[in-house]
Amino acid sequence: MIQIRGLTVKYGDFIALEDISLDVKQAEWILISGPSGCGKSTLARAICGIIPQYIPAQISGSIRVASLDPCSQPLPVIAQQVGIVFQNPGSQLFHLRVEDEVAFGPRNLGLCEREVQDRTNWALEATGLEKLRDCKPAELSGGQKQCVAIAAMLVMRPQVLVLDEPTASLDIPSTYKVLETLSVLKDRFGITILMIEHRLAAPMNHVDRVLLMDDGKIVADGSPEKVLGDRSRRESFGLRRLVEQPMTPWNELIQHNGKRNPEKLPLLRLEGLSAGYNKRDVIKDIELEIYPGDFLALVGDNGAGKSTLALVVAGLLKPHRGHLRFGGNKRPKPGLDVALLFQNPTVQLFTNSVEEEVAFASYNYGCFNAEIHLHTLEEADLLTFRNRRPATLSIGQQQRCALAACLALRPRLVILDEPTLGQDWGHLQQLMDFTRQLNERETAVLLITHDYKLVHHYANRIILMEEGRIKLFGSLKKTKQKELSHEI
Numbered sequence: 001m002i003q004i005r006g007l008t009v010k011y012g013d014f015i016a017l018e019d020i021s022l023d024v025k026q027a028e029w030i031l032i033s034g035p036s037g038c039g040k041s042t043l044a045r046a047i048c049g050i051i052p053q054y055i056p057a058q059i060s061g062s063i064r065v066a067s068l069d070p071c072s073q074p075l076p077v078i079a080q081q082v083g084i085v086f087q088n089p090g091s092q093l094f095h096l097r098v099e100d101e102v103a104f105g106p107r108n109l110g111l112c113e114r115e116v117q118d119r120t121n122w123a124l125e126a127t128g129l130e131k132l133r134d135c136k137p138a139e140l141s142g143g144q145k146q147c148v149a150i151a152a153m154l155v156m157r158p159q160v161l162v163l164d165e166p167t168a169s170l171d172i173p174s175t176y177k178v179l180e181t182l183s184v185l186k187d188r189f190g191i192t193i194l195m196i197e198h199r200l201a202a203p204m205n206h207v208d209r210v211l212l213m214d215d216g217k218i219v220a221d222g223s224p225e226k227v228l229g230d231r232s233r234r235e236s237f238g239l240r241r242l243v244e245q246p247m248t249p250w251n252e253l254i255q256h257n258g259k260r261n262p263e264k265l266p267l268l269r270l271e272g273l274s275a276g277y278n279k280r281d282v283i284k285d286i287e288l289e290i291y292p293g294d295f296l297a298l299v300g301d302n303g304a305g306k307s308t309l310a311l312v313v314a315g316l317l318k319p320h321r322g323h324l325r326f327g328g329n330k331r332p333k334p335g336l337d338v339a340l341l342f343q344n345p346t347v348q349l350f351t352n353s354v355e356e357e358v359a360f361a362s363y364n365y366g367c368f369n370a371e372i373h374l375h376t377l378e379e380a381d382l383l384t385f386r387n388r389r390p391a392t393l394s395i396g397q398q399q400r401c402a403l404a405a406c407l408a409l410r411p412r413l414v415i416l417d418e419p420t421l422g423q424d425w426g427h428l429q430q431l432m433d434f435t436r437q438l439n440e441r442e443t444a445v446l447l448i449t450h451d452y453k454l455v456h457h458y459a460n461r462i463i464l465m466e467e468g469r470i471k472l473f474g475s476l477k478k479t480k481q482k483e484l485s486h487e488i
Helices: 040-047 075-079 098-108 113-126 142-154 172-189 224-228 231-236 306-313 354-364 370-379 395-407 425-440 452-458 478-487
Strands: 002-011 014-024 029-033 058-065 082-085 160-164 192-196 209-214 217-222 254-256 268-277 280-290 295-299 321-326 338-341 413-417 444-448 461-466 469-476
Touching (some): 002 040, 014 040, 014 217, 040 082, 098 142, 113 142, 113 172, 142 172, 217 224, 224 231, 280 469, 295 452, 354 370, 370 425, 395 425, 425 452
Parallel strands (some): 029 209, 160 192, 295 444, 295 461
Antiparallel strands (some): 002 014, 268 280
16 A cells, blocks of 8 residues: 655755665554654654655655555545645644535535535544534644534545544543544454554554654664553663553542642632633633642543633633732733743744744743753753754644743743654653753643643642533542552
């Protein structure tokens, strides 16, 4: 189904892929992993023809996918055989209704309306989107957008399906539902699946082969046990253990002990706060206090209102009702008092180099410190890329660049909205350890995540949201902490 010989891809002088050769059979499910920036997404884009037809690059070698040459065949022809779901799902959504978004592909192929509806209903059900069919994709959470993008590809039933971190923004139930659907597609329709992932445990029962990449090359190729069973190899490439995250609901993992009366005053207080979009409340009657030195995890299923709450706390979304008081009665200064790392890092990167990006806010506020600037670049592992344009970095590197730009100001509250996108565990741990260092100096941290491992290792309190409300506020039960420590 896929034959690649001697593939090399360069962006100017930078070699993204070097002498890649690969054969993939029909109905084979391959997982591709490796450190952030090792060339995984470049390989995916080359297989789909996006490189070099849409993203300019120097390319040599040969690629054949479903008997087509993606370098020369028109992209609309390739798209009928090869579907891709990007790391940033919002970049491929453009309709005003979820149902129209999913139905667009088969309708554009001229299929009869009955076939279009049958396929669309099946894809919506397979991704858990039936109740959201009339919603606007732009107003959905990051995880829900991910599901829409996946449904829009599933409905086309391509011969090859390429998924670039499809589970990065999904809650655990949605992750397993998507994986089961992909397994059905593979078995029933013979679809070949290439999945790029850093979260390795959940797909392991489904995949046939694992490719491990590093520095633009394939360094290992074989069964999951062969490639990932070696602990020293996993650690050297910053990969996670092959243990599935627990399916236990958050409300069974958390013990209620959220009420605190510390001697210090709260850094931030939310009182009866409701907010949303187009006069519709997404979060409702929020009561919350955040104190200096807190390291909070904000958890809950996709669409629970976590990112909306983050926007309000960061001062970027005005509440419909209620009050937000920072350090008394003032409103927070975005960036200086409260910094927010968005799920999609590209929306907050705009300068011509990583160096400028990390220094921009400090210069803008007149508080640039060369020592802090250098330390931030080092902790984010960005010194090597300091002169690169952020747009030329991998998603994982862009995420680290955006976070470094947030941390450079040393804000009093840092909000991390799903910081796992594009990150291998080694780089993610390095960034989180740096964030914890700031936390130990009284910087408060609000971590929005579906990742049990991050919560277990870093958070001291947990906020559970359901349907726009805070349902539980506490910490991991001690018995569950012991269980999780063995699992993750």
